[in-house]
Amino acid sequence: MSKESYFEVLSRASSFLAKQKKEVKALQFLLLERLGWSMTDWLIHLKEPIPKAVKEQLEADLQLLLADHPPQYILGYCDFYGNRLTVTKDTLIPRPETEELVELCLKNNDLKARKAADIGTGSGAIAVALKKNRPYWQILATDISQGALLVAQDNALKLGTEIDFRLGDLTEPLEHETFDLILSNPPYISLNEWEEMDASVQKFEPKRALFAGHNGLAFYQKLAVELPQYLRTSGQIYLEIGHHQGRLVQELFQANFPEKKVEILKDINGNERMIFLHD
Numbered sequence: 001m002s003k004e005s006y007f008e009v010l011s012r013a014s015s016f017l018a019k020q021k022k023e024v025k026a027l028q029f030l031l032l033e034r035l036g037w038s039m040t041d042w043l044i045h046l047k048e049p050i051p052k053a054v055k056e057q058l059e060a061d062l063q064l065l066l067a068d069h070p071p072q073y074i075l076g077y078c079d080f081y082g083n084r085l086t087v088t089k090d091t092l093i094p095r096p097e098t099e100e101l102v103e104l105c106l107k108n109n110d111l112k113a114r115k116a117a118d119i120g121t122g123s124g125a126i127a128v129a130l131k132k133n134r135p136y137w138q139i140l141a142t143d144i145s146q147g148a149l150l151v152a153q154d155n156a157l158k159l160g161t162e163i164d165f166r167l168g169d170l171t172e173p174l175e176h177e178t179f180d181l182i183l184s185n186p187p188y189i190s191l192n193e194w195e196e197m198d199a200s201v202q203k204f205e206p207k208r209a210l211f212a213g214h215n216g217l218a219f220y221q222k223l224a225v226e227l228p229q230y231l232r233t234s235g236q237i238y239l240e241i242g243h244h245q246g247r248l249v250q251e252l253f254q255a256n257f258p259e260k261k262v263e264i265l266k267d268i269n270g271n272e273r274m275i276f277l278h279d
Ligand code: SAM
Pocket: 091, 092, 093, 094, 095, 098, 119, 120, 121, 122, 123, 124, 125, 126, 142, 143, 144, 145, 148, 168, 169, 170, 185, 186, 187, 188, 208, 209, 210
């Protein structure tokens, strides 16, 4: 009897996922990651017999996907701005939208010495991406979660970046320092949005990383009031925002930084996603 091929096993498992109304692509993504294969490798090998150990791994991954585990937590890593970061239940899975925030900041600050702060660093995604691309910058990264900070420190070390990590509530760990650049992707989901979120987010991502009071605006309200004393002359602020929060966050920051321009920028999907504050 001939053994089943990679393709046959994946197809069967995928149709099972589809019947349970789960994201089907995640299983192929996991299979290719486990094998270290590109899409081209897949096309070359898909008709070959699947080894027993690979099939067993695929079946174990299928069970986890059926229970809504995010693929990045199953693997234990996530790629962000070209860096492979460890992610755990203590850290948000960094999103592609946040790569756009990093891109904007790097583009605006080429070949310049900068002191930057990443507030609510999670896995360290933003801080590590900045330091990798601008090794001459001095970077401070904070989080209120000890668990997240340990993961971020580990990521920074593994990727050979030196970042000053500090535990604490929002601006408190900045002490009396001032910065050329302040970046933050704070929690911004309002509690009313809970119902609309994917089951994998609801069940597994840290709530402290996602939710904010006052209709999702609580962290922006505090940051708008507190950040003026930490921003150097000609400093810039980069914030990720929810797609319906642009105008409100813009108003909050404009009121507290009357001298600055406060722009709302869209992400690649055309949704308002960033606030950029500058001279
Ligand atoms: N910067 C990471 C990223 O973009 O992937 C994580 C962003 S996640 C949306 C928000 C982060 O803020 C979480 O890591 C959470 O632990 C942290 N956080 C929540 N409340 C905080 C607070 N009061 N002070 C500092 N960090 C906080």
